[in-house]
Amino acid sequence: xxxxxxxxxxxxxxxxxxxxxxxxxxxxxxxxxxxxxxxxxxxxxxxxxxxxxxxxxxxxxxxxxxxxxxxxxxxxxxxxxxxxxxxxxxxxxxxxxxxxxxxxxxxxxxx
Amino acid sequence: xxxxxxxxxxxxxxxxxxxxxxxxxxxxxxxxxxxxxxxxxxxxxxxxxxxxxxxxxxxxxxxxxxxxxxxxxxxxxxxxxxxxxxxxxxxxxxxxxxxxxxxxxxx
Numbered sequence: 001x002x003x004x005x006x007x008x009x010x011x012x013x014x015x016x017x018x019x020x021x022x023x024x025x026x027x028x029x030x031x032x033x034x035x036x037x038x039x040x041x042x043x044x045x046x047x048x049x050x051x052x053x054x055x056x057x058x059x060x061x062x063x064x065x066x067x068x069x070x071x072x073x074x075x076x077x078x079x080x081x082x083x084x085x086x087x088x089x090x091x092x093x094x095x096x097x098x099x100x101x102x103x104x105x106x107x108x109x110x111x
Numbered sequence: 112x113x114x115x116x117x118x119x120x121x122x123x124x125x126x127x128x129x130x131x132x133x134x135x136x137x138x139x140x141x142x143x144x145x146x147x148x149x150x151x152x153x154x155x156x157x158x159x160x161x162x163x164x165x166x167x168x169x170x171x172x173x174x175x176x177x178x179x180x181x182x183x184x185x186x187x188x189x190x191x192x193x194x195x196x197x198x199x200x201x202x203x204x205x206x207x208x209x210x211x212x213x214x215x216x217x218x
Contacts, residue, residue: 031204042113042197042210050204090154096204099144104153 006103019078023091032074117209130185134198146197
């Protein structure tokens with residue numbers, strides 16, 4: 001089975017800190033995604049990547065950046081964390097035209 | 112307006128009941144996915160559909176491409192089916208999600 005691993009299950013950071021969320025998949029998927037999930041809003045796309053060093057903005061990229069230096073790893077960076085970035089962050093990967101595989105999520109709290 | 116609409120938002124059922132969750136979408140799609148998320152858990156993919164019907168155990172998913180509508184049915188529901196069910200549509204390499212249906216099955 002495909003495994004998508006997110007580095008932290010829970011994270012607490014202070015306002016203004018730089019935050020790194022790491023995601024690794026083990027099935028050579030070309031597509032990787034970062035979503036945030038908030039109550040009543042569903043999953044919203046922050047960024048996605050369809051190849052190494054390639055990235056596309058999603059619906060809510062403001063305040064975030066990403067890095068994909070290797071095919072298996074897709075990192076989400078909060079340059080200066082703010083309280084409105086408190087959320088559940090979910091990483092996912094897929095082959096083109098195939099189903100999504102999700103990590104277990106990182107619940108980030110920004111104080 | 113969200114491109115993917117689900118109904119109902121919340122659903123409570125007695126164990127053994129037949130359950131239907133609906134999903135409507137407004138754009139052309141490559142495929143439709145049904146996902147399941149247990150409390151505190153990650154999201155798993157249940158079905159990927161581009162036409163017709165698929166069945167896995169007690170779960171059945173159908174799609175009507177002309178009407179832009181899909182349904183997820185659960186037969187003989189069980190408390191372990193309690194979860195959030197999310198409809199997602201794929202256009203190209205991107206996915207668009209409904210806000211989910213929270214299902215609680217009472218013993």
